[in-house]
Amino acid sequence: MRVGIFLWLIIVSTSVFSKEHVVEIYKKKYIPAEITIEQGDTVIWKNIEKRQYHNVWFKQFDKEEPDYFFPDESYQRSFDKTGNFPYECGPHPRMKGTVIVTNKVK
Numbered sequence: 001m002r003v004g005i006f007l008w009l010i011i012v013s014t015s016v017f018s019k020e021h022v023v024e025i026y027k028k029k030y031i032p033a034e035i036t037i038e039q040g041d042t043v044i045w046k047n048i049e050k051r052q053y054h055n056v057w058f059k060q061f062d063k064e065e066p067d068y069f070f071p072d073e074s075y076q077r078s079f080d081k082t083g084n085f086p087y088e089c090g091p092h093p094r095m096k097g098t099v100i101v102t103n104k105v106k
C-alpha cells in the first residue's frame with residue numbers, strides 16, 4: 001500500500017516537472033541550435049518563417065524523413081534517454097541542431 005502511494009507520487013511528480021522547451025526556426029536556422037534539457041522533457045520546434053517549410057530529422061531515430069511543417073506550425077518530440085542527439089533539416093542539410101539530454105536532477 002505505502003509502496004503504491006510512493007510510486008504514484010514519483011510518477012505524478014516526474015510528469016509535473018517535465019518541461020517543454022521551444023526552438024524557433026527562422027531564416028533557415030534553429031534558434032538555439034543547441035539546447036540542453038532533462039530526461040523526459042519535450043522540445044517543440046516552431047516554424048516562424050514567412051513562407052519557408054522545414055522539418056526536424058533525427059536520423060538515428062527516423063529512417064524516413066519526417067513531414068515538412070509550414071509557418072505557424074510546429075513539431076515536437078520527447079526525450080527519455082540521456083545523450084547528444086543531432087538533427088538536421090531534410091530539405092536544408094546545412095541547418096543543423098543538437099538536443100543534449102541530461103540526467104534528471106533529483
Ligand SMILES: [Cu+2]
Nearest residue numbers: 054055089092
Ligand atoms: Cu529547413
